Amino acid sequence: MSPSRRLTGPHPTLATVAERAGVSRQTVSNALNNPELLREDTLARVQAVIEELGYTPNRAARALRTRASHMIGLRFEPAQEGTSNALIDRFVHSLVEATARTGHHIILFSGDPDDLLDGYDELLRATAVDAFVITDTYAGTPQVDLLDRVGAPFVTFGRPWDDPSAKYPWVDVDGARGAELATEHLIAAGHQRIAWLGWEKTSRIGEDRRSGWSRALAAAGIDAAGLGVRITDNVDAARMAAHELLEDGTVTGFACASDTIAIGVLHALAERNLRPGADVGVVGFDDSLGAQVTWPGLTSVRQPLEQVAIEVIDLLHTVLSLKTPENPARMLEPSLVVRRSTRRD
Amino acid sequence: MSPSRRLTGPHPTLATVAERAGVSRQTVSNALNNPELLREDTLARVQAVIEELGYTPNRAARALRTRASHMIGLRFEPAQEGTSNALIDRFVHSLVEATARTGHHIILFSGDPDDLLDGYDELLRATAVDAFVITDTYAGTPQVDLLDRVGAPFVTFGRPWDDPSAKYPWVDVDGARGAELATEHLIAAGHQRIAWLGWEKTSRIGEDRRSGWSRALAAAGIDAAGLGVRITDNVDAARMAAHELLEDGTVTGFACASDTIAIGVLHALAERNLRPGADVGVVGFDDSLGAQVTWPGLTSVRQPLEQVAIEVIDLLHTVLSLKTPENPARMLEPSLVVRRSTRRD
């Protein structure tokens, strides 16, 4: 005699479905997780009841039993104001779309701004997440060491700058190639003296992008001397640096490490009554909303974030199934979105 | 004789802690959830072991038992390109910060773009979330009906436009007041003929903001005839509308329903060689990144999203503890961030 209890609670359980379908709970479970084990008619009957009752397995119970939460943690930093670079936000949108197809969910957490590692450990010990996506690899990757140590799966958006031979799975966009595209585009538009406005030397990403600019100039036989400038990532610093470079009248192109910097250059042009595109070509980086709305339209290097998200989730999937990914290091190509800041109409 | 098993797995459990501290599992549980029940020395001893072992309660087990996941669902729509308005992204950042203090977490999910209700039900039936935050109230609120029907807790960012007497908890920002602030600011700067560039009539939020503009003009005894224009929310539509309004040379002020629209006005000014601020005052809405980086700096109405998030979480807390919030309808005041687009230097 089975102790069949009828639950009065709002949610049907395995037992409810089993009773209604006239099978055991295990059979319902199999219908869900190993449908090939059931006879066709039994399966159909069980599925009909599941449908009818609107049954969805209880996540907590399933997680407790299988030790898999199907949650992916992402540490979400406070909003950065004053920069047009909301790249991470766009990435998160893509990530949510990408996870939707796999049954995983993104859970956002915050941590002490002074402690890059804060928050990870707790979620892990609570078995609240199966894995992490790490985005802030530009700041070095202490998180990677931590997660490696405790054996937690993760994938990073951003390559292992500190240790190119590191073998954890990552996805990144070739920033040097992006800057090269930008510079080639300016050269093709007839510019010769093309400046680089980038970040401080401490930024690996910044130096990488800068190398793409150098490469493009070298390939075209253009001397880069005095044209590479390093500043902090804000509009005003860029504006001032641009004024300095524009002083002698020979510089007519700017490849920039960010849209914020490029917009600073546009400000300088406005103040000098120079026409973006016609007089001076300007290219930004990241195709941020700022690039899209700013006057007269900013040409910018765009990272394929949708694809990055898909690759990240794909890698995560592989890692979570304890398989070794075939290609754990995935470099994607950026593209150039051309707008009026480089058109010589 | 207690069946004390030593777990070899990575995570300590209640049993591990209990054994190590020489108490029963229940006592450890109490140390966590009802510390006032324990004798001081026992409590201290248990806490020391918890600390030492780095124990964190298993969320799945706790959720299964208490029927509370401590997760809050937020449906996250695909990124909107071409508009400077990433308000929701900024809100999510604030929300994550706000939840951090309460032990809740935000889980992001996506849904069929054609079905506003998609996704909610499933998370609920899976008991994956305790409650929802709803942000898209401008599109009407079918979600509210759904959640009300199934008895799921939620709080909205956005008031019940369709039914002002609805008694569910919400937090919103007074958009009419924001437009009024913008218009008053333009009047104070000496402008008289101040145009409104807003959204189509179908937008409740748009009409609400517009009413603030009318109110400010009326209070100053200025005739608004012919100055209120409704367009779609994009840079180009705004640019063209601005050109039309600027044609007769009398309009010198623009209050706008969004930063996107305001930036379109700035484009028109650039094309007419009019100086933002000195010749024509322009005010946007939402203080987006675009407003912050665009030349020459766009004055904009700012919504206090950090505070909105805090109030939302506060209401959610109250609702989740089955109490009736004292003040379930919370309207917050926006503020004006003044930049050069309204300075007459």
Added chain:
DNA sequence: CTGAAAGCGCTAACAC
């Protein structure tokens, strides 16, 4: 104040 027993809903292992 502390301990023992029961069970949340599910799935892995094994019997039939």
Added chain:
DNA sequence: GTGTTAGCGCTTTCAG
């Protein structure tokens, strides 16, 4: 193929 048993880690009774 299908049913039975056990237990994931926790908290809620209820005894002591």
